Amino acid sequence: MTTMTMARAINEGLRVAMDADSKVVLFGQDIGRLGGVFRVTDGLQKDFGEHRVMDAPLAESGIVGTAIGLAMRGYRPVIEIQFEAFVYPAFDQIVSQVAKMHRRSAGTVRLPMVMRMPYGGGIGAVEHHSESPEAYFVHTAGLRVLTPSDPQSAYLTIQQAIACEDPVIYLEPKRRYWDKGEVDLDTTLGNTGLLSPWRARIMRPGTDVSVIAYGPMVRTCLEAAEAADGVALEVIDLQSLSPLDLATVVESVERTGRAVIVHEASRTAGLGAEIAAQIAERCFYSLEAPVQRVTGYDVPYPASRLEEDFLPDLDRVLTAVDRVMED
Amino acid sequence: MTAETDPVQLLTPEGQRVAHPDYDIDLSPGEMRDLYRRMVMLRRLDVEATALQRQGELGIWASCLGQEAAQVGSAAALRPSDFAFPTYRDHGVALTRGVQPLQILELYRGLTNGGWDPLEKRCGLYTIVIGNQVLHGVGYAMGQSLDGTDDATITYFGDGATAQGDVNEGFVFASVFTAPVVFFCQNNQWAISQPRERQSAVPIHQRATGFGFPGAFVDGNDVLAVMAVTRAALERARSGNGATLIEAYTYRMGAHTTSDDPTRYRMGDEVERWRLRDPIERLKVYLAREGIADRTYFDTIDREADDMAVTLREGVRRLPVPEAVSIFDHVYAEEHSLLHAQRAEFEEYHAGFVDQGVR
Numbered sequence: 001m002t003t004m005t006m007a008r009a010i011n012e013g014l015r016v017a018m019d020a021d022s023k024v025v026l027f028g029q030d031i032g033r034l035g036g037v038f039r040v041t042d043g044l045q046k047d048f049g050e051h052r053v054m055d056a057p058l059a060e061s062g063i064v065g066t067a068i069g070l071a072m073r074g075y076r077p078v079i080e081i082q083f084e085a086f087v088y089p090a091f092d093q094i095v096s097q098v099a100k101m102h103r104r105s106a107g108t109v110r111l112p113m114v115m116r117m118p119y120g121g122g123i124g125a126v127e128h129h130s131e132s133p134e135a136y137f138v139h140t141a142g143l144r145v146l147t148p149s150d151p152q153s154a155y156l157t158i159q160q161a162i163a164c165e166d167p168v169i170y171l172e173p174k175r176r177y178w179d180k181g182e183v184d185l186d187t188t189l190g191n192t193g194l195l196s197p198w199r200a201r202i203m204r205p206g207t208d209v210s211v212i213a214y215g216p217m218v219r220t221c222l223e224a225a226e227a228a229d230g231v232a233l234e235v236i237d238l239q240s241l242s243p244l245d246l247a248t249v250v251e252s253v254e255r256t257g258r259a260v261i262v263h264e265a266s267r268t269a270g271l272g273a274e275i276a277a278q279i280a281e282r283c284f285y286s287l288e289a290p291v292q293r294v295t296g297y298d299v300p301y302p303a304s305r306l307e308e309d310f311l312p313d314l315d316r317v318l319t320a321v322d323r324v325m326e327d
Numbered sequence: 328m329t330a331e332t333d334p335v336q337l338l339t340p341e342g343q344r345v346a347h348p349d350y351d352i353d354l355s356p357g358e359m360r361d362l363y364r365r366m367v368m369l370r371r372l373d374v375e376a377t378a379l380q381r382q383g384e385l386g387i388w389a390s391c392l393g394q395e396a397a398q399v400g401s402a403a404a405l406r407p408s409d410f411a412f413p414t415y416r417d418h419g420v421a422l423t424r425g426v427q428p429l430q431i432l433e434l435y436r437g438l439t440n441g442g443w444d445p446l447e448k449r450c451g452l453y454t455i456v457i458g459n460q461v462l463h464g465v466g467y468a469m470g471q472s473l474d475g476t477d478d479a480t481i482t483y484f485g486d487g488a489t490a491q492g493d494v495n496e497g498f499v500f501a502s503v504f505t506a507p508v509v510f511f512c513q514n515n516q517w518a519i520s521q522p523r524e525r526q527s528a529v530p531i532h533q534r535a536t537g538f539g540f541p542g543a544f545v546d547g548n549d550v551l552a553v554m555a556v557t558r559a560a561l562e563r564a565r566s567g568n569g570a571t572l573i574e575a576y577t578y579r580m581g582a583h584t585t586s587d588d589p590t591r592y593r594m595g596d597e598v599e600r601w602r603l604r605d606p607i608e609r610l611k612v613y614l615a616r617e618g619i620a621d622r623t624y625f626d627t628i629d630r631e632a633d634d635m636a637v638t639l640r641e642g643v644r645r646l647p648v649p650e651a652v653s654i655f656d657h658v659y660a661e662e663h664s665l666l667h668a669q670r671a672e673f674e675e676y677h678a679g680f681v682d683q684g685v686r
């Protein structure tokens with residue numbers, strides 16, 4: 001076990017993938033000498049060369065569009081979008097081309113590309129640097145979506161994303177980049193066992209309420225579980241948002257009879273809506289209380305001095321827990 | 328491909344007034360002193376804001392150090408009824424359009440994502456998503472011409488932005504509709520860590536030709552040349568001849584923002600070379616030599632800048648933090664039932680804390 005930050009763990013995962021396959025190339029703004037604005041690609045251009053770690057012009061549609069061509073030519077592009085809200089200029093390429101190519105070509109064209117981007121708030125940033133756009137991508141058939149919550153999960157999920165034959169949106173919770181954790185650098189994709197990146201992880205077992213989260217909110221929910229008085233919270237980290245590991249969620253909710261779903265993204269038509277619907281369909285007779293969602297509000301992400309009022313926090317999670325326990 | 332030319336210059340880096348075959352400017356002594364004053368005040372705002380960020384009073388700051396002549400010279404060429412679309416770095420443009428310094432700091436303190444009324448100031452809000460505002464500028468100019476006015480629009484962007492789709496689409500729309508717009512590109516040599524060559528394999532101003540309008544290349548650290556070239560482009564727009572792309576050749580003396588560490592990607596001696604071409608020093612030498620301004624005048628301006636700095640330092644700490652519930656304000660122009668309900672839920676939740684005396 002080695003202690004490292006999530007940013008470092010992603011960097012290590014990228015190294016493993018680049019060592020294993022010379023077709024893996026990185027492409028993005030300021031990822032070379034600068035190492036990316038969050039230093040996730042630090043040192044990779046130096047170690048792998050400018051032909052494998054390429055600084056791109058400032059055009060996101062250009063980056064994704066050309067990555068499609070590279071993938072058609074047999075490369076495995078891992079692109080970096082500097083901040084989540086700058087993926088929107090590339091939205092057309094992602095939704096209309098990346099997501100549909102495999103189907104349109106009747107399976108002959110695979111696009112094993114990874115679109116990495118930091119997402120989420122809580123770092124006091126200016127506008128367009130704190131959003132949570134995951135629902136757009138989960139809603140788009142043809143894309144897979146992964147999001148790590150800690151260094152160990154990051155180390156494995158980034159490798160899984162690169163190994164995957166489908167295009168993967170890889171969302172990095174930026175406020176957790178500097179959180180440290182233990183990483184087993186010897187686990188490889190082949191020997192992960194139950195650590196499969198496509199599976200949800202039960203981060204803390206509990207008997208009373210299933211708290212379902214992903215990315216930046218996993219730590220918040222673990223803190224809530226620690227603080228909860230007389231209630232045993234089971235905290236689930238989804239890791240994979242598309243596909244959702246419903247088996248793990250359903251098994252947990254059937255045991256606890258209560259579910260709280262937590263995400264930073266706005267509520268309406270967010271991931272929580274889908275998960276709540278699935279729980280209603282599959283666990284209706286096990287439920288002791290209506291499912292609760294703790295989310296950002298249906299407003300544009302506010303200026304940073306107000307972001308704490310927008311983001312779910314420990315208090316809001318515990319308030320929802322109280323509510324499901326009342327019923 | 329045409330060969331690289333020298334940028335238009337009316338003042339040498341040593342402050343010598345020189346003639347140019349195509350451009351000239353005739354400013355009164357008062358107008359020249361005003362340009363100097365605006366640049367000094369801008370620099371003081373910039374230096375002060377950088378310091379305030381270090382002290383934790385601002386979340387971040389995007390410095391325009393070194394770009395004062397490009398911003399002030401171009402914005403000073405506008406009429407009040409024209410319109411400007413700035414980026415996050417164009418503080419000199421905002422100030423020249425009448426935006427108050429504290430309104431700019433409010434944004435970087437994280438109190439608002441806007442800061443002023445764009446329609447009143449005829450100055451757009453800072454746009455952070457690279458290139459978005461260029462299309463807005465073209466559309467606004469189309470409106471000016473549909474209305475039959477002789478007003479014009481100027482839209483700002485960086486060297487990095489020239490790679491972006493929106494900017495190139497802006498060029499296409501402007502030429503197809505002969506829009507009265509001036510594309511003002513501050514080539515400050517860097518887009519975060521990326522040099523200009525990573526965004527455009529040819530000099531930026533040369534790209535205009537392919538879109539169907541002229542490109543001008545100007546020394547962006549020469550406020551007189553910038554103003555002359557911008558005036559000419561605005562004149563062309565007003566008289567129905569359409570767009571011009573101006574490349575102002577300048578330099579980002581500071582970090583990309585206060586979060587950036589430029590030592591990772593550029594050499595210190597490059598910065599030192601550009602320091603010799605300082606835009607304010609250049610005008611100052613000229614004004615002094617020509618007797619347009621003297622020591623007393625420069626001292627007065629410095630004191631005015633000192634006073635502004637004090638006002639800023641005190642004012643920024645007093646800027647009110649909006650009430651939490653204001654995150655629900657202005658999301659829609661008309662009543663929205665779902666948001667209305669959520670707002671009520673939010674207020675009830677927070678009232679609960681007040682009852683318990685927690686908040």
Ligand SMILES: Cc1ncc(C[n+]2csc(CCOP(=O)(O)OP(=O)(O)O)c2C)c(N)n1
Nearest residue numbers: 086416455456457485486487488517518519
């Ligand atoms: C669409 C988009 N992509 C990426 C970014 C992140 N970013 C902010 S500023 C910047 C560089 C801009 O360079 P340039 O256009 O030269 O303007 P300058 O910052 O030099 O004034 C980048 C990549 C962004 N704001 N918007």
Ligand SMILES: [Mg+2]
Nearest residue numbers: 485486517518
């Ligand atoms: Mg630039």
